[in-house]
Amino acid sequence: MMEPGLYHILFISTALFFIGVFGFLTRRNLITMLMSIELILNSVNLNFIAFNKYVWPEKMDGLFFTIFIIAIAAAEAAVAIAIIINLYRNNQSIDVNNAEELKY
């Protein structure tokens, strides 16, 4: 049984990042798109923690950065959900394909 090292964690975080990007680009439901963005942010958190633990164990920058990212992500999600609710009131749908008034 091998100890998980930096490469394993980087592999997971990169995979998570691209799953998030893929989800953001292919999903048509706004809430799911927001969830994909959360995946991206969490992959970044994993990255920071892994670098902090394995490469720069004497520093604290990565840990602090992670805490701030979590806080900001919550703020961003709050505003985004408020906007989505307002869009739903006007549009009766949170499907991106139905929000098509602005084009070209």
Add this chain to the structure above:
Amino acid sequence: MNELFTLMKSELVLTGIIFLLLFIKIGKGVKNETLLPLAQVLLLANFVFGFVLNTEGRLFGDMFYTTHLIAFQKNILNLGVYLITLLCADWLRKTPHLAEFLLLMLSALLGMFFMISSANLLIFYLALELATIPVAAMANFDLDKKKSAEGAMKMILSSAFSSGILLFGISLIYGSTGSISLPEIQERLDGSTLQILAFIFFFTAFAFKLSMVPFHLWTADVYEGSPIAVTSFLSVISKGAVAFIFMTMLFRVFTPMKEVWQVMIIILSVLTMVVGNLFALRQQNIKRFLAFSSIAQVGFILLALSSDDFHMGSTAVIYFVLIYLFSNLAAFGVASVITERTGKENIDDYKGLYKTNPFMSWILALALFSLAGIPPTAGFFGKLFLITAGASGAAYWFILVAALNMIISLYYYLRVIRAVFMDKNDNPIEPLKLMAPVKLGMLLCGAGIVLAGLLSWIYDYIHSL
């Protein structure tokens, strides 16, 4: 302690204004007719105060720094916000939530101040979010309009996505250099593959915020959907602030990777100019038209960023942003009055405007001439310095493409001017009586467009900082 007050004075004053407005809002509440002039006076005072007692130094363990140049950049942004409160007075007076709108706008401005002054990626990220999240809420301010909600949705999603990409880049930079402090990063960059990958992620996020092609798709939709005060804020203040910090990042931090980013900037600049211009040619809506024209202008800003001479490049960018602020705000100011009073947004509706509203027509013509870069106006000098700065570094074919693009842009700017001055129209826009602040704002913008070009000491002053 004294140092804290002198170095952070613009931030502290702005925070003071925000708290004052907040207390007014949660206290008794004031009518829009008194709140708006109050905000205007406070912003003007802040702008004047920005010119005195400037010092240079660092704070909070090198997380925050300021120089005379940075203080000047903050003054430019401050002036822009002041002009917006003047020019969009029509819309601002009518909106039922004026205090909230001002709070959001000033918080975004505060974020931009911190962003320009940041010497640490953590502060930079926090400030960037503070500068974008309130703007997305502002874009949704026409609560009962479908377009506004849709524009805001596009804005928040694309900005959240781009900050995700930015963070991934930052995490890789942290992994390869072991630091998030900008001066330390500059020392430790060696151009390894991981750092180049990290830089590409980092660059992409900036490309989103500056709406370079091919990351521009959100721009026109958000500009068209939002209320016009927000559109002008987005196109001038947000873009200017991001251009300033992008310039600092390239010229001060990522200098060891110059070969990499110079090529990227040249390619994106050509794409941005060409695509922005070609799309602007076919626009009918004035807001969309100005959106694509501002995309094309970003292409010209990138021209100076590809310069070899960093000092000349940064002077040209700051000078151009100042001129672009006057010209674009004047154009948006005219559009704001007409949209708010008559609801007309199409370029065809502007036909015969000169017969009924000569003052607004002249301001619009001056602004568009300046955006196109025609000699007596300041826009010409701004473009001239951008191209000179670009020519010091890049290939000459690149300068040729930029010059050709200026000719294309002339076509669509003149199309609007022809509609205003020459085309006949049976039912033109009726004569509109301008409110005093709007008139003052337009006069200030007009004076800025003419004088910023003719007074050479402005350029020399920026160059000397």
